[in-house]
Amino acid sequence: MVIVGAGMVGAACALYASRAGLRTVLVDRGPVAGGTTGAGEGNLLVSDKEPGPELQLALLSLRLWRELTAGTGGFGTAVEFHAKGGLVVAARPADLAALTAFAGGQDEIPAAGLSLMAAVNADEPPVHPEDPTITGCHHVQLLAPGSTAERSRHAMAIHPGWFDRSPCGTGTSARMAQLYARGELPLHQDFVNESFIGTAFTGRLTGVAEVGGRPAVLPTVTGRAWITGTAQYLLDPTDPFPGGFLL
Incomplete structure (x- = not known):
């Protein structure tokens, strides 16, 4: 398989084609990601998308990027990827109203979960x-x-x-x-x-x-987990209520 163009799309196709067992050649007139891909902003946004195909595609992309930067089976630090949040500022009342309506739509999913619980x-x-x-x-x-x-x-x-x-x-x-x-x-x-x-x-x-x-x-x-805090509890032998008390 010959893939012309070593931008984001071409490089990804070459990677997964080779992982699928295909003999793959990637060609470009310049370096990998040396064109439009290299000049792009490089953000993967999830919070600004409504439920639907676009959000599903963004979530899939997020998962694939995490896999590419994983220590086992991925490229590790050879691939630059920083997971971080974002902030959207409404400069006008009309913008605030639009953002409020958008956030309200996103709240429908947890509300549905609470309704089922009840x-x-x-x-x-x-x-x-x-x-x-x-x-x-x-x-x-x-x-x-x-x-x-x-x-x-x-x-x-x-x-x-x-x-x-x-x-x-x-x-x-x-x-x-x-x-x-x-x-x-x-x-x-x-x-x-x-x-x-x-x-x-x-x-x-x-x-x-x-x-x-x-x-x-x-x-x-x-799976993976991270330690976010530690706690230590002591039972003093002179404490008359080491197991607590009940009123």
Whole structure:
């Protein structure tokens, strides 16, 4: 395969074609990314897009960039990629009104999750089969179109109205249990669960069990995490209430 043009599109096509096993040649009259690509701003924006194909494409691009800069299977620091936020300033009342309406549309997804939570908890709240104190629905996983038993994309709505930036280990395990019960996910098969911002966990069911007389599965979940803080708690032997107190 011969690809003419070593800009962003051509270089990407060459990379994934070669990874697919094709013998690939990339040609250009100048250096790689030496034309329009090299002169571009180089931003990947997600927050300014309404739900739809454009947002889905931006999220896919974000995931691919993260994979390209990963330490295993990627290019690491050889590829420049900085994940950061952005700020949009409304200079006029009309601009503020437009931004407010746009943000309101984005709030529809977590609102839908909260509505589902309320309906489940009002009708038949789930209860742990061995511990009745563990009860209620507090997470709702909203699946994106095209999600399968091999790879799934979702937005995880959490009480009282947040989105989980993480792919959610609890949600990944629950989704695998659901797929297994439906006969769509066998044991010992990887399941990639991707969040709405492109982060991903890989889950796998390693066996079956029984909990409280009900069939259950044994999940494993792997992924990346970062330490954001530490805490230390001490029990002084002279403290008369080392275990706290109850009023």
